[in-house]
Amino acid sequence: MYPKRFIQLFIIFFITIFISLGIVSLFNVSGFWLQGILITIIGYIVLIIPLTTLTILKQRKKFSSNTDSNSDEVFNNTLAKVENVFVLATKSETGNLTASIVTFKQSASDDNVFFVVTGSDTERTANIARNGVAAVTTWYDEKTGARFSSKHVAASVIADDQVQATLQKHPEIKALDDNFNNHVIIQLTLDSALVESFRDQPIAVSF
Known part of the structure; x- marks a missing residue:
């Protein structure tokens, strides 16, 4: 007490x-x-x-x-503690789930927007192109267990001529790869996220 x-x-x-x-x-x-x-x-x-x-x-x-409005600050503080690695889950046309580990880059202009660079022929690319949805969860911080996850993610595939236009608008994506031949950019927009840790109560963040 x-x-x-x-x-x-x-x-x-x-x-x-x-x-x-x-x-x-x-x-x-x-x-x-x-x-x-x-x-x-x-x-x-x-x-x-x-x-x-x-x-x-x-x-x-x-x-x-x-x-309250501090939830956005909690989200960004958690993001700063974890590695820039997602477990990205996508769903196929038949409903099968596929999970893969990918590196991500947060948008410089929008806190809830993230980018992933991947091969154009990957299963996650095909799944997102078909249904435009995904789910993500980050690695957790070893000291506090801080991490965030989201099941409400709007996903889209940026390919072909759109790649260079997106790179000009978001040059931060270039930190993920220096070769975009046969690669696409996956844009992940989180509608909401759940921030968790070993010490604190879970916090739901809406964007």
Whole structure:
């Protein structure tokens, strides 16, 4: 228990005892058992109200910290801790799932957009070209277990003449490869992500 919460509980308990004794004295209640019962009931009622209030406030604070604008900062902080490696899952036309390990590069202009360079003849390229969906999860940080994943990813294949135009708009992609012959660029746009770690509660981030 944190010292702050211990002090809060002590003050509430202290006030509760005096309120209970004051009410018993005010109505001139006599008898050991009757006094004990009334003090117990009154004390419980007086004690439960502030404790319930403190619990509700704590839960609201915890919820708000997981859903406010700081979630974007949490996402980017997590991204900075992990390697630029995705487990990229795609789905074939028949519904079969394929998972592969790929390196990625985050867009310099959009936090939720990532790029992957891969062969034009790979199964993941064919799957994304057919249905335009994917799922991703990053490696986790060894110290904190921080990572993020997303099942809500819009995926598209950038090929042929579009490759050079995309490289001009996003030169950061060149860090992934220096040879784009027979290669395509896969663009992954996350609608939302789940940030997790060993220490903290999961945080859902929407973009």
